[in-house]
Amino acid sequence: VKEVKEEQNKQIIENITRFLNGGYEHVKTELTEKMLKASEELDFERAKEYRDQIAHIEATMEKQKVTFNDFVNRDVFGYSYDKGWMCVQVFFIRQGKLIEREVSMFPFYKEPEEDFLTFIGQFYAKNIKPKEVMVPATIDAELAEKLVEVEVQHPKRGKKKELVELACKNAKIALGEKFYLIERDEERTVGAVERLGEELGIAAPYRIEAFDNSNIQGTDPVSAMIVFVDGKPEKKEYRKYKIKTVQGPDDYSSMREVVRRRYSRALKEGLPLPDLIVVDGGKGHLAAVQDVLENELGLLVPIAGLVKDDKHRTSNLMIGEPPQIIPLERNSQEFYLLQRIQDEVHRFAITFHRQVRSKSAFQSVLDDIPGVGEKRKKALLKYFGSVKKLKEATVEDIRNSGVPQNIAEKIYETLQK
The missing domain is CATH 3.30.420.10 (Ribonuclease H-like superfamily/Ribonuclease H)
Incomplete structure (x- = not known):
């Protein structure tokens, strides 16, 4: 407790009362004088305190300038x-x-x-x-x-x-x-799209469709497509693809399959076609996509490739036949638009790949056990909550989940291996 003399206490109360009754100009004047005096005495910390008090008073009084004496709401x-x-x-x-x-x-x-x-x-x-x-x-x-x-x-x-x-x-x-x-x-979106069209020498690509592949050492290869309309993501039109016809890590063949599936369906169902296709890759990816579009489907759509640098950041944009690098200012909105597209398609593809991998990892452990089908796998996962808990279970625990004794033993032996 900081003891205050009665006289000093009376002075503080008078100041507060005067302030609340509208005499804040007088209080502000006193504080300004104290601030200047402290500053002259080189007590800058105290001067700053007075300055902050004055600022708070001004902010409070700004709100209270509007007052009516009738107290009506x-x-x-x-x-x-x-x-x-x-x-x-x-x-x-x-x-x-x-x-x-x-x-x-x-x-x-x-x-x-x-x-x-x-x-x-x-x-x-x-x-x-x-x-x-x-x-x-x-x-x-x-x-x-x-x-x-x-x-x-x-x-x-x-x-x-x-x-x-x-x-x-x-x-x-x-x-x-x-x-x-x-x-x-609009400068970031539609404006960037229009300037991108100018840089590429094509009509403004108001609808851009971008593709990216994802696999780890060739396992569970997937691909993803995203759509940007007027420079903004159109998430309801995003699509995921499991690669069906390609064995092992073959990026070009995976890209060919996905582009073929996407635009065969678009032509068949009369879906809107893009003004620009963007692929995550260089000359090889561009050639693969161009071959499918022009020679198999008879489509003429501009295709651009996005190449990353060694730090996995958007580096260059390629277009044309043979592909030429299009120099874009690194601080331009059109370059930022391409970065957003590349980051978004990569994120979407990676997320889908993780989902597929986690599902297949669980399947691969139990798929070879006779008597364990899709329904039983789901029932086991629901009962134990996770594969980890299932691995820790005894034969008796597995049997209690509704599995026959002989199959419970097989599951236990397989998981212990």
Whole structure:
């Protein structure tokens, strides 16, 4: 406990009381004087404390500039609209003080005033109604009153009018920020796609399909395809492929099989064809895909290869016949788009390969045991919870899961080996 003299304590209480009664300018002045004095005395740590206190006071008082002496609970609405979007700002004034703000943004389809009234009706279906609502002069106050069933005003002057104007101004700023973010997003997506088309000398590839193979020493080979539309992943169109016709680690043959399966089906079912096919690999992969598309399926679709460096990072883009490296600026949005595509298709292929491997690893242990079929394998895994627990089980434990004695013994012997 830090002992404080009674006189000093009275002074602190007076300062707090004065501050809470609105005398914060006086308190701020005193603190500023103390800060300058501490600074002159080279007590910079204390000076910093005073400076931070002043900053906190200013931040607190900024919120409290809006005060009404009538202590009425009221909501203040302002709105702005542009390019088919509307933003509504609400200021909540409780006990005469502005305590909170809320912003809502949504597309609108009718007249702005009509959609604003619809919004305000829905707003009070889930929010507590104040005693008074203030809206801009463009809104029909009588109609709004019928909707919200409280008094609705069009302030003509003074602090109330300024608040409505401020809410409208805030709504306009928020809307402007949204459009800026949309434009920046388009720079990363659609803009990057269009510039990529220019760099490759083809029409803008608004639909890009990318392929990658995954296997470990030739086991459980799989392939994956992802789709990017307007520079963004279209996850519902992603596809996984188990390699059926290729034995061992043969990347080119695996790529040929998957591309053949994908685009044979696309032609048969009338699915949309890509503007650009991207393969994770170099000249050999490009040649394999091109051969299938042109000579087997009669399709002419631009194909590009993404080559990684020795650190497994996107390095070069290849296209053409013979393939030529297309130099892209490493800090350009089109290069970042290709990185996202390559990372995403690799992630998708690896995830699928892990699923297939884990499934086949469990199957390979039990597949050769007579009397253990698909249903029994699932029942065993469900009963024990994991292969590890099954390996630790005794013959009696396995038999208790519903397996006959002779098969339980066989399972036990196989797992112990």
